[in-house]
Amino acid sequence: MPLQVDAPTSSPSNVTRIILAFLQSPWLEALVEIWKQSRKRWRGWAEEGMYEVLDCESTLELQDKRGEHALVHKHQKVRYLQNSIIAYQDQAWGDGKILINYRCTPGVPVDRYRPGQKTYILISLREVKNRGDEDEFHIEWEMQHGFTRPTELWATEVSHRMRHLKLQVIFPPSRPPLRAAVLEDSTQKVAPLKPEAIHRLPDGRYAVTWETDKPRLYETYALRWDW
DSSP states (O other), X not given: OOOOOOOOOOOHHHHHHHHHHHHTOHHHHHHHHHHHHHHHXXXXXXXXXXXXXXXXXXXXXXXXXXXXXXXXXXXXXXXXXXXXXXXXXXXXXXXXXXXXXXXXXXXXEEEEEOSSSOEEEEEXXXXXXXXXXXXXXXXXXXXXXXXXXXXXXXXXXXXXXXXXXXXXXXEOTTSOOSEEEEEETTTTEEEEOOGGGEEEOTTSOEEXXXXXXXXXXXXXXXXXXXX
16 A cells, blocks of 8 residues: 655645734834835935036126127036036037037036037046035136027026026127016926016116026026017
């Protein structure tokens, strides 16, 4: 007669009770919560970027009444959010000839590339920056034949977390702006500026100024004017 070996017995009801007890355990809830918070934290780190912009001022200076010659001034105060940062990236776009006599401090512009309508400029910092370090960038360049139409605009894209943004366009005394508005690219929202946003400077030129706190990330804001 063949030897019969009894299979190990396991009560299904016991297994079910064990699984249900585990699923109802406060330890499982704690583990799930830890997992959720970890995902949020890792996602935040991934979207944090290399730096945040504490303050950004972008000024376009129209140097003649035809809009043939212009000078761009940019000032950005940034705080680095990662260690071992050795480069900073600037960006520019516009009609006509742009980025003439590009200059910046600190750093040295070492490369530029244009994958589409926008041109990116790579600035070598010439030193290593770590998390918490801050820099103030002063950037200038010239433009030609860029603002020759009766209606024009000057835009800035918020590509990093930003706390404050100021846009300004300066006009020659012989051709002040007639009206101005702010455009938001993602919503196509147009907000006319109040008359006090257009003011005369002590040297006789005119300026249109707009600023906002905590601008939206990845939004493009533009000053549009008729003149």
